Amino acid sequence: MTESPDGSATTPSRDRRRFPGISSRSYEHPADRSALVALRKLSGFDTVFKTLSGLLPERSLRLLFLSDSVRVGDRQFTHLNDMLRDACYILDLEKVPPMYVNQDPQPNAMCIGLDEPIIVVTTGLVELLDEEEMRAVIGHEVGHALSGHAVYRTILLFLTNLATKVAWIPLGNVAIMAIVAALREWFRKSELSADRAGLLVGQDLQASMRGLMKLAGGNHLHEMNVDAFLEQADEYESGGDLRDSVLKILNLLPRSHPFTTVRAAELKKWAASRDHQRIMDGHYPRRDEDGDTSVSDSFRDSAAHYADSVRNSKDPLMGLVRDIAGGAGDLGGKLRDTVFRGGPRPGGGNGGAEGRDDTP
Numbered sequence: 001m002t003e004s005p006d007g008s009a010t011t012p013s014r015d016r017r018r019f020p021g022i023s024s025r026s027y028e029h030p031a032d033r034s035a036l037v038a039l040r041k042l043s044g045f046d047t048v049f050k051t052l053s054g055l056l057p058e059r060s061l062r063l064l065f066l067s068d069s070v071r072v073g074d075r076q077f078t079h080l081n082d083m084l085r086d087a088c089y090i091l092d093l094e095k096v097p098p099m100y101v102n103q104d105p106q107p108n109a110m111c112i113g114l115d116e117p118i119i120v121v122t123t124g125l126v127e128l129l130d131e132e133e134m135r136a137v138i139g140h141e142v143g144h145a146l147s148g149h150a151v152y153r154t155i156l157l158f159l160t161n162l163a164t165k166v167a168w169i170p171l172g173n174v175a176i177m178a179i180v181a182a183l184r185e186w187f188r189k190s191e192l193s194a195d196r197a198g199l200l201v202g203q204d205l206q207a208s209m210r211g212l213m214k215l216a217g218g219n220h221l222h223e224m225n226v227d228a229f230l231e232q233a234d235e236y237e238s239g240g241d242l243r244d245s246v247l248k249i250l251n252l253l254p255r256s257h258p259f260t261t262v263r264a265a266e267l268k269k270w271a272a273s274r275d276h277q278r279i280m281d282g283h284y285p286r287r288d289e290d291g292d293t294s295v296s297d298s299f300r301d302s303a304a305h306y307a308d309s310v311r312n313s314k315d316p317l318m319g320l321v322r323d324i325a326g327g328a329g330d331l332g333g334k335l336r337d338t339v340f341r342g343g344p345r346p347g348g349g350n351g352g353a354e355g356r357d358d359t360p
Contacts, residue, residue: 132207143197
C-alpha cells in the first residue's frame with residue numbers, strides 16, 4: 001500500500017478496482033438482501049437491538065479479545081493490517097473495524113458486535129492461507145461489517161447460548177430453536193454474500209477458490225484440483241435418492257455456514273454472472289440510495305431466486321417438488337422411483353404381483 005504523510009495506508013498495495021459509495025445490496029445474495037432490507041426498514045430496529053447490549057456477551061467478548069488476543073495494527077501483524085485497510089478502502093468502509101488474531105489451531109474468522117463490529121481471525125487461518133487467500137477472507141469479513149451482519153450474528157450467538165439455558169422450560173427451547181433455525185438459514189445465505197465481497201476485495205477468483213479448498217482439505221494444494229473440487233459440489237447436489245436429500249437437510253440445519261464445496265460453486269457462478277461484471281465496470285447500487293429500496297421488490301427477488309433454485313436443482317427432493325407443483329400423475333410411483341432411484345418397476349407393472357418392487 002502507499003502511505004500518507006502520517007504513515008497510514010491510503011491505497012491498495014496493487015492495482016485493484018475501488019467501489020466508492022458501494023451499497024452492500026450490490027453483492028448480497030437475494031435471500032440475505034430481502035431480510036436485511038426489511039430489517040433496515042423497521043423503525044428503531046437497530047436501536048432496540050443495541051439496547052440489548054447489556055444482556056448480550058458483546059462487552060465481555062471485546063474485553064476477552066483485548067486481554068487474550070493480539071490486536072492487529074501498525075506494530076502487530078502489520079501485513080494483516082495492510083490487508084484490512086485495503087479491504088475497507090476498496091469497499092469504501094469509512095471506519096476500519098478493530099481486528100484481532102486469536103490463538104486457535106482451528107481455521108476460522110468472524111465479524112461480531114452490536115455497537116461496532118470487530119473482526120477476529122485465528123492463528124490456524126493465518127498459518128493456512130497465503131497472502132491473496134487471506135486478502136479474500138478479510139474482504140469477506142469486511143463485507144459482513146458493511147452489510148450489518150455483525151449485529152444479527154451477535155444475536156444468533158446470544159440465542160444459541162440462551163437455548164441451552166432454557167432447555168428445561170417446556171416448549172421454551174423449541175420456540176427459541178425455531179428462531180435459531182431461521183436465523184441460521186439466513187446466515188448461511190449471508191455467508192454467500194460475504195464470499196462475494198471477498199472476491200470484490202481480492203479480485204482474484206483463483207485465490208478465493210484456493211482458500212475454500214484449504215478450509216476443506218488443509219494446506220495440500222499440490223494434492224487438490226479446483227475442477228475436481230467443484231465436481232464434488234455437483235455430485236453432492238445431484239447424487240443419491242430422496243433419503244439422501246433428507247440427510248442433506250438434517251446435516252445442514254445445525255450449521256451457520258454452507259458446505260465448502262457449495263460455497264465454491266456458488267462463488268464461481270456469481271463471478272461469471274452479469275451482476276459481477278456490472279460491479280467491476282462501476283455500475284452498482286449506491287449506499288445513499290439504500291433508503292429508497294423497496295421491501296416488496298427485495299422479497300420478489302428472493303422468491304424468484306428460490307423458485308429458480310427449485311426449477312434448476314438436480315436434487316431428487318427438488319425434482320419431486322417440481323413434479324408435485326406441475327400436477328404430475330402417479331405421484332406414488334414418482335415418489336417410489338425418487339426414493340429408490342430404481343426407475344420403472346420391473347416388468348413395467350402397474351401394481352400387480354408381477355410388477356412389485358423388491359428393493360429392500
